Amino acid sequence: QKEVEQDPGPLSVPEGAIVSLNCTYSNSAFQYFMWYRQYSRKGPELLMYTYSSGNKEDGRFTAQVDKSSKYISLFIRDSQPSDSATYLCAMRGDNQGGKLIFGQGTELSVKP
Amino acid sequence: GAGVSQTPSNKVTEKGKYVELRCDPISGHTALYWYRQSLGQGPEFLIYFQGTGAADDSGLPNDRFFAVRPEGSVSTLKIQRTERGDSAVYLCASSLFSGNTIYFGEGSWLTVV
Numbered sequence: 001q002k003e004v005e006q007d008p009g010p011l012s013v014p015e016g017a018i019v020s021l022n023c024t025y026s027n028s029a030f031q032y033f034m035w036y037r038q039y040s041r042k043g044p045e046l047l048m049y050t051y052s053s054g055n056k057e058d059g060r061f062t063a064q065v066d067k068s069s070k071y072i073s074l075f076i077r078d079s080q081p082s083d084s085a086t087y088l089c090a091m092r093g094d095n096q097g098g099k100l101i102f103g104q105g106t107e108l109s110v111k112p
Numbered sequence: 113g114a115g116v117s118q119t120p121s122n123k124v125t126e127k128g129k130y131v132e133l134r135c136d137p138i139s140g141h142t143a144l145y146w147y148r149q150s151l152g153q154g155p156e157f158l159i160y161f162q163g164t165g166a167a168d169d170s171g172l173p174n175d176r177f178f179a180v181r182p183e184g185s186v187s188t189l190k191i192q193r194t195e196r197g198d199s200a201v202y203l204c205a206s207s208l209f210s211g212n213t214i215y216f217g218e219g220s221w222l223t224v225v
Contacts, residue, residue, distance in 0.1 A: 008152065036216075043116070043203055043216035044155065088154050097210040098145045099168055102154030 003027050006089055006103030015112050019076040023089035023103045026070065030091040030101075033065050035074045038086045038105065047087075048074065079110045114138075116217030118204050124223045125194055133189040133220045137206030143167075144187050145205040145214060146179055155203055161187060162210050194224045 006023045013019055021035075031052055036044035048063040050056045050072075056063045062075040072091075076083055086107045090100040117136040125131050137144050143162050147155035157171040161181045169179075176194075181187040191198055201219040 004154075006154070041218075041221075043205075043218045046213060046215070049213065090154075097162070097167055098143055098160045098205070098207060098214055099157045099171070100147075100155075100214065102156070104152070105154050 001026065002104075003101050004089065004091060004103045007106055008104050010107040010109060012109045012111060013079055015079060015081060015110055017079050017110070019079050019083070019108060019110075021074040021076075021087050021089075021106050021108070023072050023091075024070055025072075025091060025101075027091075027093070027101075028067075028070070029093040031094050032092050033063070033072050034090040034100070035061075035063055036088040036090060036102075038088060040085075044088055079108075081110050081112050084109050116204055116206050116215055118202075118217040118220050120220055121218065122221045122223075124225060127194060127196060127224055129194050129224075131191045131194055131222065133191075133202050133204075133222070135187045135189070135204030135206075135217065137185065137187070137204070138215060141206035141208055141215075142184070143207045143210040143212070143214075144181060145207075146187070146189050147203040147205065147216075149201045149203055149219070151200075158189070160210070167210065191222075194222075196224045198222060199224045 035048040038044045053067045064073045086105040088105045089103040145160040146158040149155040159169040205216040
């Protein structure tokens with residue numbers, strides 16, 4: 001079993017929909033949680049960064065972390081065709097420097 | 113430069129050949145990372161440098177893989193006796209210090225035929 005599980009999709013939604021992306025993990029030592037967006041043939045781009053449990057909002061994006069359930073989510077409101085990309089969750093422990101553990105990525109398509 | 117720069121962007125090589133992939137991190141960033149991403153998968157950690165030294169190389173798959181960062185800036189990932197299973201995107205990333213926000217380059221696409 002992988003340390004981080006993420007539904008690969010693909011997920012297709014109409015423009016304006018609310019999108020929910022999720023990851024589960026098994027390592028209780030993870031403290032830092034990130035969401036990256038990756039367009040085709042590009043490198044991952046950091047979207048959201050959360051430490052420990054709680055919510056964080058940035059424009060149309062909201063990240064949630066529930067450490068008790070080992071479950072993290074990314075919500076995208078009013079989705080746009082430009083949001084079409086692969087979304088990767090990533091996480092690490094306190095003393096793991098830059099050693100991020102990534103999920104498989106969820107491919108999202110937002111149809112006009 | 114403004115972002116992490118990787119060269120070459122694409123490399124096709126024959127099985128058994130030696131390959132070098134170069135990474136130029138964001139100016140002033142002390143930490144540098146190498147990840148490998150196979151098709152349909154998330155990036156997998158290979159190695160990270162703090163300054164000139166490899167702080168964690170636990171992700172290197174075997175002794176055919178080696179990375180250096182001799183002056184604490186540019187890094188080279190070296191793959192000996194390439195195998196078809198080495199075909200992947202090799203992503204380099206950097207951060208101001210270890211544990212800060214990590215910025216990725218666009219990757220070097222390696223195909224071993």
